[in-house]
Amino acid sequence: MKFDDLDRRMRVFETAHDGCVLPQIHIVARLDGKNFTRLTKETLPLEAPFDTRFRDAMLATAAHLMDAGFRVVYGYTQSDEISLLLHRDEDQFGRKRRKFLSVLAGEASAKFSLALGTLAAFDCRLSELPTDALVVDYFRWRHEDAHRNALNAHCYWALRKEGVDARAATARLRGMSVADKNECLFVRGVNFNDLPAWQRRGTGLWWHDVETPGVDPRTGSATLARRRELHVESQLPMKDAYSALVLERIT
Template sequence: ELGSFTKDIGKVEPDYIRSFQFEDKLIPSTWVVVRIDGCHFHRFSEAHEFVKPNDEQAINLMNTCAVAVLKEFHDLVFSYGVSDEYSFVLKKDSQFCQRQASEMVSVLVSFFTSMYVMKWKDFFPQKELKYPPCFDGRAVCYPSYEILRDYLSWRQVDCHINNQYNTCFWELVKSGKTKTEAQNALKGTQTGDKEKLLRQFGIEYNELPVMFRRGSSAFWGTTRIDKNGECNGNSGKRVVVQHCNIIEPSFWDALPTILSG
C-alpha cells in the first residue's frame, strides 16, 4: 500500500491546490469589530428554560466568556455584549491573524464557544446542556474612532429598545395575554407608552437592573471607582465588567486609554 501511496503523492500538486486559497485581509489601520451572535438562541433559551425577558445567569455566563476572550487575545481593547451577542474591538493596528477575516472571526468564535460550554455548569449547576450551543461571527472595519463609537452606541441603543420591548411583552404574557395579543398591544407604541404600561404592572423601568438596561462592557481597567467615588483598592490591571452608558462621551473621556490604540 505504501507503494501506491508513494505513487499517489506524485499526482498531487500542493501549490496548485493552495492557489485556490484567497486572501480576505482587512484594511490596515482601521478598528476591526468581531461580533459574535448566538445561532437560534431563541430555541436554545427555551430548551434551557432561560428566565424571560432577561436571564441573569445566562448574561453572567456571556460576560465570563467575554472576559476570558479579552484575557486570551491581547489585541482586544474593548467589548460590549447584550443578550446572545458580543462585539469585540481590536486595536487599530492589530496584526492578529494577519488581519485575515475568516481566521480572526473563527478563532474568537471558537474560543468563546469553548468557554461557554466549559463554564456552563458554574452558572447552571442544575441544568444539563441539552445540545451544543453555537455562535456565528463576522468582522467589520471602522475607519475612525468616531464611527467605532457610533457602532457601539448603535448596539447600546438596540439593547435599550429591545429590553424595553421585551420587558413589556413578557409582562403582558405573564398577565394572561397570548403572545400574539401581546405583540398587537405593543404595535406602534413609543418609549413613553411603554413606560406607562410597565407602571401599570408596578414596574419603574429605570429601576430595573442596569445590566439589563445597558448591556455589559468588558475591558482592561487599571482602577475601579465604587459608588461612593472611592477607589476599590484594586489598582492592578485586570478585565472589568461594567454596565455604563457608552453612548455619552463622558465614559470615554474618563477612560481615555481604552481606545488609544
C-alpha cells in the same frame, strides 16, 4: 504524485480568496448566539426576559474572548451578543478576516457551551471602521439597541405573565411608542429606569493596570508589581458620557 506538488496545487483553493483588513482600520468583531431564541425558550429553563445565569455565561464568554490571543481594548455584551474592539495595530494572522471570524466564533461557542453545559454556537461578523468617530457610533448603536430590546422585552413579558398569548403581546407592542411602553410598565408597578443597569445598557469590559506594593526579598527595598486586571462595568453611563468612555478605550 509528489506531496509537495499536490500541496502547492491544492493550497490555492483554500487561500485564493483570503481577504485582510487594511492597516490602521479599526476592527470590531460581533458574536451573536445562533438560534438563542430556541435555546432560551425551549432548551434551558431560563428566567424571562433576563436571566442571571445566562448573563453570567455571556460575561464568562466575553472575558474569555478578551484574552483569547487577540488584543481586545474594549468588550461589550448585551442579550446574546458580544462586541470586541481590537487594538488598532492588531496584526495576528496578517489581519486575515477568516482567522478573526473562525477563531473568535470557535472560542465563544466552546466557552459558552462549557459555561452553561449545553451545546451552543455563535456566529461572528466584522465591522471595519476607518475613523474613531465610527467606532464610537458603533458602540452607541449597540448600547441603544440594548435599551430598546430591554424595554420591549419587559413589556412583552409583563403582558405574557398576565396571560396574553405570544401573538397578541407582539401585536400590542407593535402599536406602542416608547412613552407607551414606559407607561405599560409603570401602571404595573415597574419604573423602567429603576431596573438593573446591565439589563438596560449592557456591560462593558476592559483591561486596566493594577499596581501592588511589595518588598524585594533580596534587598528589602520597596517594589511595585504591575499586572493587568479585567474590569467589568455593569453601570455604564449613557449618551455623551458613554461616547467618552469608548473614545478613551481607543488607543
